[in-house]
Amino acid sequence: MGPEFLAVLQILSLALLAAGVLFYVAGSVGLLRFPDAPSRLHALTKADNVGLGLVSLAAAIYWGEPAIAAKIALVWLFAIISSGMTAQLLARAAPVADGSGSPAEYERESGT
Amino acid sequence: MSAAFDILLCLMILATAGIALFVRGAFAAIAFFIAFGNLLGLAWLALGAVNVALAEIAVGAGVTGVALILACSRLFELGDNLADVRTPLASRLGSAALCLGFTVMLAGVVLTIPPGDRLSKVVAPLLPGLGIENPVTGVLLAFRGYDTLLETFVLLGALVAAWSLTPDASRRLPPTTMVMTDPTSRIVAEAFTRLLAPAALIIAAYLVWVGSDLPGGAFQAGAVLAGALVVATLGGVVVLPRLDSLAARIALMVGPLTFLAIGLAGAALGGRFLAYPDGLEKTLIVTIEYALAISIAAGLALLAIGPPQPMPNNARADAR
Amino acid sequence: MLVEGGHVFAVTGAVLAGLGFYSFLVKRHPIRQLLAANVVGAGVFLMLGGLGRSPGGADPFAQALVITGIVIAVALSALGAAMVVRLAACGDKDEAPLGEKREGP
Amino acid sequence: MSLAPALSRALMFIVLWTSLSGGVMDGWAYGAAATLLAAWLSLRLYPPGQPRVRAWRAAVFAPMLLARGFLGGLDVARRALDPRLPIRPGWMVLRLRHGCVPANVLLGGVINILPGSLAAGPQDGAMNVHLLNLYAESAASDSLAREEKRVHWLFGLADTERGRDE
Numbered sequence: 001m002g003p004e005f006l007a008v009l010q011i012l013s014l015a016l017l018a019a020g021v022l023f024y025v026a027g028s029v030g031l032l033r034f035p036d037a038p039s040r041l042h043a044l045t046k047a048d049n050v051g052l053g054l055v056s057l058a059a060a061i062y063w064g065e066p067a068i069a070a071k072i073a074l075v076w077l078f079a080i081i082s083s084g085m086t087a088q089l090l091a092r093a094a095p096v097a098d099g100s101g102s103p104a105e106y107e108r109e110s111g112t
Numbered sequence: 113m114s115a116a117f118d119i120l121l122c123l124m125i126l127a128t129a130g131i132a133l134f135v136r137g138a139f140a141a142i143a144f145f146i147a148f149g150n151l152l153g154l155a156w157l158a159l160g161a162v163n164v165a166l167a168e169i170a171v172g173a174g175v176t177g178v179a180l181i182l183a184c185s186r187l188f189e190l191g192d193n194l195a196d197v198r199t200p201l202a203s204r205l206g207s208a209a210l211c212l213g214f215t216v217m218l219a220g221v222v223l224t225i226p227p228g229d230r231l232s233k234v235v236a237p238l239l240p241g242l243g244i245e246n247p248v249t250g251v252l253l254a255f256r257g258y259d260t261l262l263e264t265f266v267l268l269g270a271l272v273a274a275w276s277l278t279p280d281a282s283r284r285l286p287p288t289t290m291v292m293t294d295p296t297s298r299i300v301a302e303a304f305t306r307l308l309a310p311a312a313l314i315i316a317a318y319l320v321w322v323g324s325d326l327p328g329g330a331f332q333a334g335a336v337l338a339g340a341l342v343v344a345t346l347g348g349v350v351v352l353p354r355l356d357s358l359a360a361r362i363a364l365m366v367g368p369l370t371f372l373a374i375g376l377a378g379a380a381l382g383g384r385f386l387a388y389p390d391g392l393e394k395t396l397i398v399t400i401e402y403a404l405a406i407s408i409a410a411g412l413a414l415l416a417i418g419p420p421q422p423m424p425n426n427a428r429a430d431a432r
Numbered sequence: 433m434l435v436e437g438g439h440v441f442a443v444t445g446a447v448l449a450g451l452g453f454y455s456f457l458v459k460r461h462p463i464r465q466l467l468a469a470n471v472v473g474a475g476v477f478l479m480l481g482g483l484g485r486s487p488g489g490a491d492p493f494a495q496a497l498v499i500t501g502i503v504i505a506v507a508l509s510a511l512g513a514a515m516v517v518r519l520a521a522c523g524d525k526d527e528a529p530l531g532e533k534r535e536g537p
Numbered sequence: 538m539s540l541a542p543a544l545s546r547a548l549m550f551i552v553l554w555t556s557l558s559g560g561v562m563d564g565w566a567y568g569a570a571a572t573l574l575a576a577w578l579s580l581r582l583y584p585p586g587q588p589r590v591r592a593w594r595a596a597v598f599a600p601m602l603l604a605r606g607f608l609g610g611l612d613v614a615r616r617a618l619d620p621r622l623p624i625r626p627g628w629m630v631l632r633l634r635h636g637c638v639p640a641n642v643l644l645g646g647v648i649n650i651l652p653g654s655l656a657a658g659p660q661d662g663a664m665n666v667h668l669l670n671l672y673a674e675s676a677a678s679d680s681l682a683r684e685e686k687r688v689h690w691l692f693g694l695a696d697t698e699r700g701r702d703e
Contacts, residue, residue: 030617038667039626042613042655050610067559084646085304091657092297122444129471133455159481160490167499176509183513190520199458207457215450219443227438227485235492247492263500270507274514296658303642306582310575314550317571318557321564415510
């Protein structure tokens with residue numbers, strides 16, 4: 001591996017990092033702009049999954065070791081699985097967040 | 113570049129802390145407190161302290177957040193509206209002046225101390241004898257063994273104190289039911305636990321093992337397991353133990369007792385209390401860490417969930 | 433240079449401690465006070481961490497101390513939360529709940 | 538109890554431990570102990586005999602999922618950054634074709650990664666799905682049905698067991 005190759009890798013990892021951060025920014029913009037709680041969850045889960053993926057990829061390329069790359073891939077995989085699961089729980093509770101500050105208030109309003 | 117990142121991070125930390133401290137609603141305050149804890153974890157990463165970052169995110173933000181949210185929803189059930197009362201203007205102004213003075217003084221003192229890593233020069237030459245490459249684990253278990261031992265007892269003591277708040281009437285009741293009442297949410301938490309809890313076990317075991325050479329350790333592993341336990345409880349996979357459950361007591365005591373036993377053995381073998389015999393340091397420290405991880409997991413999960421609740425009158429019937 | 437790398441974090445820690453104290457004094461709900469105490473603690477930890485920073489890494493002693501501190505803070509916060517709930521549960525029945533209790537003169 | 542499920546799960550956890558430890562053999566004893574414990578826990582929590590994820594099918598499924606997850610992120614980022622905010626959020630109901638709970642929960646997780654859809658957990662043989670663009674409802678319901686087939690394939694479920702547990 002010549003120095004040019006390493007420089008290319010560095011630039012690639014920086015570009016991936018920047019793209020990942022852009023996705024995080026887009027997710028946060030969506031969080032602010034979208035009108036209701038479930039739509040905000042769309043923005044958070046999906047954009048942040050991709051953001052995390054790109055940042056992880058950037059880190060894996062930056063370190064350049066297969067062992068570290070495997071670990072980073074695992075982190076990404078578990079993060080995606082748990083965000084898919086928690087998003088289901090949050091989507092279930094989303095009307096609560098839309099209604100008012102606390103779960104019990106929502107239940108009182110909906111008469112359950 | 114890095115300085116700009118540090119400053120931006122610090123501003124975000126201050127902003128989230130400000131919202132967490134002064135926002136109107138209690139639930140929003142806790143949500144921002146958790147975000148604050150995660151950003152604080154990033155700050156620890158920026159400071160090069162990966163161990164602390166892991167502990168802050170998992171324990172500081174996660175477990176404290178769970179405990180506070182549960183406390184809030186219980187208070188809400190008890191009829192507390194969690195509303196905040198405005199303090200009189202005069203006392204607010206007085207407090208503000210006091211705290212401003214305090215902050216300025218503190219920051220002034222801080223700025224007179226040049227940052228520097230002066231103690232690692234002391235620690236580094238002592239580590240090779242231990243066989244432990246992670247200086248933080250080395251400090252925690254070899255040089256500050258007394259502190260760490262007592263700390264595990266503080267955790268236990270806090271749990272005993274929290275449990276002692278249980279009124280006599282509900283002491284013999286089944287423990288607080290933490291199972292999600294919404295069936296769909298419960299199904300999701302249950303499936304999540306059944307598919308992933310064993311993986312959490314492997315990750316925790318790895319964190320303890322790697323903690324002797326790299327960032328990780330009993331507290332971080334304990335927090336992972338405690339998280340799995342809380343989700344399992346929410347999904348109804350794990351039923352919380354009664355206060356007099358022997359299994360729960362063994363799980364809570366195994367760490368501190370192993371630590372104590374190895375410490376006393378060190379004293380009996382002619383050394384001093386908490387001295388590890390030559391050549392066995394690493395094995396013994398890893399053994400202590402595994403036992404501690406079990407107790408820390410049980411302790412953190414039970415602390416976060418809180419003591420058995422005296423049921424509000426209407427809910428008593430549902431609680432079987 | 434007037435401000436060195438770790439100082440940014442140490443000063444942030446000092447400001448956090450000050451903000452936390454102010455919130456502790458003006459917020460009257462015990463849960464909010466618990467939260468404020470946690471922020472004060474986090475600020476003190478950050479001061480330790482910031483001052484222990486050097487280009488070579490972070491001070492292992494400061495790190496170990498902070499990990500101990502975090503765990504103890506969690507234990508005591510959870511105990512505090514349990515005490516607040518218990519107080520609310522067995523408080524005087526004819527008195528208003530915690531949040532309103534202090535509204536009187 | 539037959540040995541095969543225990544062995545296949547232990548193998549899975551050995552792979553997990555090895556990729557975490559980066560192949561360093563120092564800790565193999567701890568890894569072995571953790572693997573045994575995890576395999577036992579896994580058999581307790583998810584007894585053999587139920588539909589389960591096949592490892593080689595997961596290896597085919599995961600990359601496809603990641604690719605579509607990327608599209609999902611791209612889609613939502615585009616909508617969030619578009620000044621006109623082209624969304625019309627609303628709920629639809631997806632009828633589930635199988636009563637296998639873990640498969641349905643996993644399907645919900647997959648739906649949350651796909652572009653434009655967010656599942657709110659399986660309930661009584663159906664799943665409430667929130668769409669970011671309700672105009673595309675019929676296209677979305679087709680693609681969700683295809684996704685359900687893929688998850689059934691992942692679990693080795695036959696599609697004929699229509700609404701068994703309803």
